[in-house]
Amino acid sequence: xxxxxxxxxxxxxxxxxxxxxxxxxxxxxxxxxxxxxxxxxxxxxxxxxxxxxxxxxxxxxxxxxxxxxxxxxxxxxxxxxxxxxxxxxxxxxxxxxxxxxxxx
Numbered sequence: 001x002x003x004x005x006x007x008x009x010x011x012x013x014x015x016x017x018x019x020x021x022x023x024x025x026x027x028x029x030x031x032x033x034x035x036x037x038x039x040x041x042x043x044x045x046x047x048x049x050x051x052x053x054x055x056x057x058x059x060x061x062x063x064x065x066x067x068x069x070x071x072x073x074x075x076x077x078x079x080x081x082x083x084x085x086x087x088x089x090x091x092x093x094x095x096x097x098x099x100x101x102x103x104x
Contacts, residue, residue, distance in 0.1 A: 002036070002037055003034045003035065003036050003037075003082070003085070003086055003089065004034070004035045005032055005033065005034050005082055005085065006032070006033045006035070007030050007031070007032055007069050007072055007073075008030070008031050008033065009029075009030060009031040009045075010028060010029070010030045010065065010068055010069075010072075011028070011029040011030065012025045012027075012028060012029075012063075012068070013025070013026060013027040013028075013029070014026045014027065014060075018052055019052060019054065021052075021054075021057060021059075022060070023059075023060035023061075024052055024057075024060075025050055025060065025063070025068075026049065026050050026052070027047055027048070027049055027050065028047065028048050028050065028068060028071060028072060029045065029046070029047045030045070030046060030047070030072060031043055031044070031045055032044060032045075032046055032081060032082070032085055033085075034082070034085035034086060034088070034089055036089050040089050040092050040093055041089065041092070042085055042088035042089045042091075042092055043085075044081075044084065044085060044088060046077075046081050046084075048071070048072060048075045048077050048078075050071060
């Protein structure tokens with residue numbers, strides 16, 4: 001089954017000054033929602049760390065949502081994050097643990 005992933009609630013953290021550049025994003029937090037073909041969905045919050053690259057630096061004021069989403073989807077961690085969301089979707093379908101009411 002295929003899953004569609006949607007990134008939202010992007011939160012940027014960074015250094016006010018790093019190697020002569022101001023407002024350098026070093027961490028991106030975000031919600032990632034997975035929706036399976038059968039409509040089952042799960043959402044989790046995750047974060048990626050970024051390494052400053054002087055040759056590919058984008059000034060803070062020039063950032064767009066699409067640029068930051070590209071950082072997320074292009075990160076080494078993205079496949080692992082998606083796999084975790086898929087696992088959460090499977091847990092929604094077949095829960096491995098549920099809250100139980102006391103029998104009394």
